[in-house]
Amino acid sequence: MIQITRDPIDPDAAIRQVSSTQAGAVVMFLGTTREFTAEKKTRSLNYDCYPEMAERKLAELETAARDRWPIVECSIVHRLGHLELGEASIVVALSTAHRRDAFEAVQWLMDRIKEEVPIWKEEHWADGTTEWVHPGLPPQEN
């Protein structure tokens, strides 16, 4: 199941959704808003996305993961909008018969999501400035 939402993420709902008597292993990744990046202090985050393409890319990645690993159930939820420190921006949870497949599949999904899915994070630094995060892009003069 794929979801992009402005509501707070409920990791327990994701775990319940993927739990199954066909599975011996559930692995969950939760991305949370960290206070410090190197020495810069974050006050909050904002996430924006290209909604049609983001949903499509997430669905494609779920399908590709199911082709590679024997996944029983899979749930990917990404949050948008304003996030306070400690709040979750993403949950990826899935179940497999054996644990190695579950660890590999969740890591692969997270790696691919961070490369391919058109979602962007805006840092709201504690010093009052804001900055869109674009790995590899030279700093912009605004």
Next chain:
Amino acid sequence: MIQITRDPIDPDAAIRQVSSTQAGAVVMFLGTTREFTAEKKTRSLNYDCYPEMAERKLAELETAARDRWPIVECSIVHRLGHLELGEASIVVALSTAHRRDAFEAVQWLMDRIKEEVPIWKEEHWADGTTEWVHPGLPPQEN
């Protein structure tokens, strides 16, 4: 935090316990009771342990994991006694600043727990027979 308990495992409590504004990543593993092992059908499981040593070994493994990875918070809970299909026998959840450390640490802990911690699983097969699971031990005539 280490816990060995006869109560049902609450994965959400483990996630809340390890979530932190110092961490950007939470990884959780949940081991659940699978219905089929190869073609044999399980009705339920029973877990027993050597309690003093199991708690000590789990605490040693948490310490060893913290020496290897920059873990912010860690929770390991193992269930004992009678488990129905789908119920969880173990949760390992931990948080780190960056996700690769969290994935590595949880996998390492699960591998070590399955080698070193004196806890045993008894299969109650659907055909009415029971069997202690001892990897590498030749089948016993009872």
Next chain:
Amino acid sequence: MKIEVRLFAVARQLANQETIAVSCPESATIADLKQAIIEQLPELATILDHVRFAVNSDYADEKTQLSSTDEVACIPPVSGG
């Protein structure tokens, strides 16, 4: 033809618009579109070497040909997850 290009994140911030309409020759490719953007919206020039373009919600390459009905989007390096 006019190509409508959706902008996100720093691209939207630099252009101060959610969508731009770019004049391109017929059967322009993504490479042609980038050249046209540099001429018409020089404020986006600094990022164009580092962005990808999507056509109808799929990543396109420099040689992808465009038609005026395509949904085109400028995708700066992503940072979700």
Next chain:
Amino acid sequence: MKIEVRLFAVARQLANQETIAVSCPESATIADLKQAIIEQLPELATILDHVRFAVNSDYADEKTQLSSTDEVACIPPVSGG
């Protein structure tokens, strides 16, 4: 001396006891204890090549020396998690 050995899982099932008291020579090692178990409780002989022993909640090896106050446990291959 008498060494009390705690049994778990299949070991407990085979011996039908939670604890066994094994007669050993003074300063016996784990290897000596195993030999004594084979003689005194032959029903455990089939598993002894595949089990580990713990002394005071730590895994011991064949050469570990025992004293009568040690807490000794027979640890068949574990299957938790």
